[in-house]
């Protein structure tokens with residue numbers, strides 16, 4: 122079975138791209154689905170981008186990270202509307218959390234195991 | 249007196265650029281000094297870039313954020329070697345912490361006041 | 376008195392007129408305690424709503440609100456996008472298959488308030504749009520019909536009351552005490568929404 | 580027996596030869612429990628050191644080590660850059676104005692170990708280069724001169740002992756129990772450094 126995906130919902134496309142490269146270069150073997158910035162590529166969040174990112178999640182599910190408050194709302198709404206089962210939001214910091222989650226995913230951990238690791242490292246993260 | 253600067257030390261130049269745009273667009277009035285990626289622009293940290301970022305810090309001082317472990321080591325070493333007085337490292341998450349610090353700085357808060365706010369929000373952050 | 380499909384479309388078109396007129400004012404309010412884009416966000420989203428709804432066929436009110444929710448989510452952006460999107464979606468879900476009389480409308484706004492609280496992780500008194508939606512729900516509980524004038528009045532008083540509040544949610548929360556003495560932008564736009572409803576009901 | 584400027588330069592040049600020879604091996608070790616760049620990092624930094632030091636004039640050993648520290652910090656990168664940079668810088672500071680006899684060298688390595696612990700927020704037993712540097716310090720405390728053979732031996736044993744350790748610092752810590760049964764790359768490169776010292780002292 123494939124590794125758990127990482128989904129990133131950020132106000133900035135550069136931030137999501139940076140995290141993606143970090144994970145590709147320093148971890149590898151983990152798919153990153155990203156929704157960064159608004160439609161026009163500026164600072165903001167786009168619900169359409171968020172939905173698309175979620176639609177690309179693979180069969181092993183995903184752990185989702187966001188930066189500021191409205192990214193969280195968009196991510197939660199997309200999870201509810203698409204009725205995604207094995208996709209969970211983490212309130213761990215987006216860069217540090219996504220990196221740790223990618224490391225765990227790369228060695229085959231499940232969504233729940235990854236959320237546990239995140240909780241140990243960053244405190245309660247699962248809402 | 250000018251506002252406190254934000255210094256970013258990350259493994260990725262895209263991440264530092266993304267945070268810089270986020271702060272410029274959503275906060276404004278705060279200088280961001282960034283050292284992202286290695287010399288070649290790839291994933292990594294460059295001590296020379298870190299030193300340059302610190303050298304550009306203004307008179308009001310700075311709060312410094314890093315992502316992974318070796319960014320922290322490079323930042324600490326630069327602070328020690330340049331004997332910077334009013335520059336403090338925070339272990340708060342780089343995106344979320346820098347954003348909060350920029351908001352606080354933009355309303356004229358001092359380095360110590362910003363560190364206090366970061367501690368309230370993210371737990372003990374000052375090393 | 377019931378709210379029908381045509382009136383619901385009229386309601387949204389009128390809401391758009393108000394939002395366009397007050398676009399700069401909403402952004403100005405958001406500049407004081409936020410990032411200054413609330414007018415732009417709302418104008419972008421509601422313009423699209425006003426362009427779309429009158430040209431579509433809807434079976435029932437629930438469908439109008441569902442379409443509205445979808446557009447709001449895609450086009451408004453910011454925090455208000457998912458929040459208004461959730462509010463309209465909950466109202467749509469709650470009214471599915473029903474005529475919208477006073478009782479149903481009360482349930483719909485009740486569902487919207489629940490949705491806003493859940494989505495925003497917020498409650499009354501935190502200087503957000505919930506501080507307009509929740510008092511409107513209270514007044515709906517008191518009356519048995521959809522009383523436009525009472526709704527408008529309650530929304531207006533509630534909007535003004537956000538001036539004295541300290542924000543503890545959303546971007547304005549970063550300002551803490553300094554968020555006082557300013558109206559909450561999302562509460563002002565919510566007032567326009569309910570004002571547009573009242574005017575639609577008046578017109579019949 | 581004292582370590583003089585020429586020998587210190589020779590030491591670093593020899594260390595570079597070993598690092599270049601073992602570049603792929605060091606990266607391979609790092610691929611198992613890290614990101615696979617330790618060989619590249621060390622080779623890049625030590626090549627620059629070997630290119631620079633023989634062409635410069637130095638007043639004392641402290642100056643050679645200071646230059647080494649500066650190059651390491653700029654060129655090695657990763658975690659090992661600031662760590663080795665700190666170690667060389669502390670050795671430079673500790674030896675400033677002194678001839679490097681056994682007593683001074685012990686103090687220098689003592690300062691390096693303190694520096695590594697502070698910089699890495701680590702202690703012995705966490706499967707890092709400290710697990711080589713600290714046993715070398717122990718052996719220096721036992722003897723009064725700079726005994727190359729004993730240093731080499733202690734460093735070798737210590738390097739091998741990292742195989743059984745579970746990493747709790749640095750990138751390898753992410754692997755937890757799975758970091759066992761692998762040598763720590765930074766401990767292996769540290770061994771080469773001390774092996775190069777021993778060979779330099781032998782040669783005289």
Ligand SMILES: Nc1ncnc2c1ncn2[C@@H]1O[C@H](COP(=O)(O)OP(=O)(O)O)[C@@H](O)[C@H]1O
Nearest residue numbers: 413416453454455495497503504544545560561
């Ligand atoms: N957590 C929240 N709960 C409820 N309402 C909120 C929350 N955060 C923001 N709001 C509402 O959203 C409004 C701001 O919307 P807008 O400016 O469009 O988004 P943003 O703040 O992302 O720029 C606020 O005035 C407030 O009424």
Ligand SMILES: Nc1ncnc2c1ncn2[C@@H]1O[C@H](COP(=O)(O)OP(=O)(O)O)[C@@H](O)[C@H]1O
Nearest residue numbers: 617620657658659699701707708748749764765
């Ligand atoms: N916190 C730390 N304290 C001490 N040594 C460390 C620490 N983190 C890493 N190291 C050492 O650095 C080595 C890895 O160096 P390198 O691969 O060049 O850097 P990176 O891990 O950043 O890719 C490890 O094998 C270990 O010996």
Ligand SMILES: [Mg+2]
Nearest residue numbers: 409410412413
């Ligand atoms: Mg706004």
Ligand SMILES: [Mg+2]
Nearest residue numbers: 410412453454
């Ligand atoms: Mg905004």
Ligand SMILES: [Mg+2]
Nearest residue numbers: 613614616617
């Ligand atoms: Mg490495």
Ligand SMILES: [Mg+2]
Nearest residue numbers: 614616657658
């Ligand atoms: Mg590395």
